Amino acid sequence: MKIKTAVVTGASSGIGKAIAQKLAAEDIQVVLVARNKDTLDSIAKELNSKPGGKAIAIPTDVAKRDEVKRMVHKAEETFGTIDLYVNNAGLMLSAVITEGEIDEWEQMIDVNVKGVLYGLHEVIPNMVKQKYGHIINISSVSGHEVTKRSTVYSATKFAVRAISMGLEKELAHTGVKVTNVSPGMVDTRLIGGHQSTRKPLDTTDIANAIYYAISQPDHVNMNEITIRPV
Numbered sequence: 001m002k003i004k005t006a007v008v009t010g011a012s013s014g015i016g017k018a019i020a021q022k023l024a025a026e027d028i029q030v031v032l033v034a035r036n037k038d039t040l041d042s043i044a045k046e047l048n049s050k051p052g053g054k055a056i057a058i059p060t061d062v063a064k065r066d067e068v069k070r071m072v073h074k075a076e077e078t079f080g081t082i083d084l085y086v087n088n089a090g091l092m093l094s095a096v097i098t099e100g101e102i103d104e105w106e107q108m109i110d111v112n113v114k115g116v117l118y119g120l121h122e123v124i125p126n127m128v129k130q131k132y133g134h135i136i137n138i139s140s141v142s143g144h145e146v147t148k149r150s151t152v153y154s155a156t157k158f159a160v161r162a163i164s165m166g167l168e169k170e171l172a173h174t175g176v177k178v179t180n181v182s183p184g185m186v187d188t189r190l191i192g193g194h195q196s197t198r199k200p201l202d203t204t205d206i207a208n209a210i211y212y213a214i215s216q217p218d219h220v221n222m223n224e225i226t227i228r229p230v
């Protein structure tokens with residue numbers, strides 16, 4: 001495993017927190033990114049209290065380009081390189097076009113789409129220079145299917161998947177891998193009161209799938225993972 005340092009956005013909660021915990025348990029240095037400083041600090045403390053644990057918290061709003069730039073700079077200054085960038089931060093707000101919650105659509109577009117692009121813009125040049133790196137973009141099954149309640153959220157997650165598909169082609173022959181991950185329902189605060197006939201996945205199920213993708217040999221680029229509850 002060449003990956004020594006990872007940035008995980010949306011690491012203060014849910015899937016991102018589980019990814020950070022899994023990576024740290026596998027001796028990867030982790031940069032924890034989200035807006036809530038206190039929560040990030042307490043997760044960093046928990047990870048650093050374990051043998052070999054090396055984590056730092058960098059409070060960042062991924063929807064703000066200058067904050068993402070500063071965060072990546074600080075992460076590279078602290079750990080030298082970033083080998084893995086997990087674009088996980090995301091919001092699911094009112095997504096129904098006829099309900100007209102334009103502010104909520106804009107927030108989802110800013111975080112779920114622009115936030116992803118800002119991170120990619122900052123980390124890819126050094127990954128290409130070092131001829132090694134891995135990008136994980138968290139889309140959703142809502143990036144494959146649309147329901148009448150999911151229109152705008154689905155649009156942002158289709159965008160994430162399009163970004164992953166194009167980026168994989170752009171980065172062919174560079175040594176930088178791209179994996180798009182599309183979870184079904186996972187038990188986090190994001191799903192709120194949403195009901196399903198299937199038992200939601202655990203956050204650790206997604207973290208384990210990501211670890212599987214990054215553990216593949218150098219010549220294997222696992223591009224798309226879709227994970228649903230049985």
Ligand SMILES: NC(=O)c1ccc[n+]([C@@H]2O[C@H](COP(=O)([O-])OP(=O)(O)OC[C@H]3O[C@@H](n4cnc5c(N)ncnc54)[C@H](OP(=O)(O)O)[C@@H]3O)[C@@H](O)[C@H]2O)c1
Binds near residue numbers: 033036088
């Ligand atoms: N749960 C599901 O069923 C499910 C299914 C498919 C895909 N997903 C995707 O999985 C990802 C993680 O979601 P989750 O379910 O783990 O939800 P969650 O528990 O609500 O976590 C969302 C994370 O994103 C962070 N975040 C939100 N806005 C941010 C911003 N502007 N800047 C930086 N960080 C921000 C939050 O931290 P702060 O509030 O501290 O900033 C939090 O750490 C999302 O992209 C979501 O769309 C979830």
